[in-house]
Amino acid sequence: MVDILMATYNGEKYISEQLESIIGQDFKDWKLFIRDDGSKDNTIHIIDNYMKKFPDKIELIDNYNRNLGVKLNFGELMKRSKNQYCMFSDQDDVWLPNKISITLNKMKELEKVYDNKKPMLVHTDLKVVNQDLKLLNKSFFKYANIDPKRNTLNKLLVKNTVTGCTMMINSKLRKVISEIPKECVMHDHWIALVASICGGIGFIDIPTILYRQHGNNQVGANSNSLLKKLIKHAKDFRYRFYTEQAEILYRSYSNFLNSKDSRIVKEFIQLRRYNCIKKRYVIMKNNYFTNVMLNRIQMFLCC
Incomplete structure (x- = not known):
């Protein structure tokens, strides 16, 4: 089984599309854990409706420690994962139907090479879209001028090349990480650094997600200069x-x-x-x- 970890905060505008895209995956053996960070809008109500429809697939975990921020929100979610693999989900993207299966197949390929003994991270490319899901660029890495192959420790210290919402990690890496420190730049940067030290990083040069850009979520350099x-x-x-x-x-x-x-x-x-x-x-x-x-x-x- 694959655990999916979703951090939410005031996500009422797009979260339904993301939930539908997860439900529509061709790989069905998954469990979605959601932790809300103190939303003031209709996010919790939307999640509750989906939990009633899919009680065995979606769980909203306790959120008594509100307003932790994105990275610590995902840190709390990681503590809930008990299965062999877990993935990370933002609230406003759309997963392509084969996202889980493509990533899981790559993970299993790498684990065969290392006899399932190595902590592993696998991530993919993304399609960049606007708020209405209109394509802006078919490759996030080209759009943001990032080379995902530059993932050794010395390069990751300077700049993260792993996009969290495409990550899958195995249980060995999750256990090595144990928690996300508040001092880290972002949860995905920290996880990538730990993977480069303790295990390995695999990249799939295929987009598995529609990476929605809106408001403060814009990426890349817009200037022509x-x-x-x-x-x-x-x-x-x-x-x-x-x-x-x-x-x-x-x-x-x-x-x-x-x-x-x-x-x-x-x-x-x-x-x-x-x-x-x-x-x-x-x-x-x-x-x-x-x-x-x-x-x-x-x-x-x-x-």
């Missing part, structure tokens, strides 16, 4: 913020790190203390890049 894009990316290159995440990561998983990865994490943590010359040297030495051109420009703008 290359200069504006570079300035925006440079401002987003927050070494200090990410080094704080790396510090928590090192404290939590140092026992899993080999000598090379241990050095990579420790030197990344120290970046905020280096002068510009040493900082640039360490960045180049450890290849802390995800997009080569932009990151190299960012490197010279970040001091």
Whole structure:
């Protein structure tokens, strides 16, 4: 069975479409756990109606600790997962009918390679759509200028390449993670980092989701000016913020790190203390890049 974890907050406008897309999956052996983060709209009422229709498939878990935010909301949901695999769901997307089966097949392929002993994460591409589900781009990774193959520890420390709403993790990875720390940048970034240290990451170059863009959920650079894009990316290159995440990561998983990865994490943590010359040297030495051109420009703008 696959556990599906959905975090909700004021999602009345789109949640029905997402629930219908999960119910319509060609793979049927799933259980959906929902945790609401204190919605003020009609979200809970909509969920209740679906629970009455599908009492064995949908469960709304206790939400006494309200307003945890997205990452800690998913952290609470992970504690509820007990089955071999779990997936993560946003409230406003639409899953394509074979999302679960495609992802699960890839996961099982990888587990055969490693004899089911390795903590694994599998994620996919997405189709980017507007609020009315009109196609904006057939590949999120091209749209957002992300290379999903750049998923080694040194690159993930700088930028996440795993989109949470496409993730499936096996129980071995879930148990290694145990919880999502409040200091992390986002739950999917944290999970990807842990997977890169303790297990492996598999990518499927197929979109399995309609990734709805609306309001504050916009992605990608909208400017036609290359200069504006570079300035925006440079401002987003927050070494200090990410080094704080790396510090928590090192404290939590140092026992899993080999000598090379241990050095990579420790030197990344120290970046905020280096002068510009040493900082640039360490960045180049450890290849802390995800997009080569932009990151190299960012490197010279970040001091």
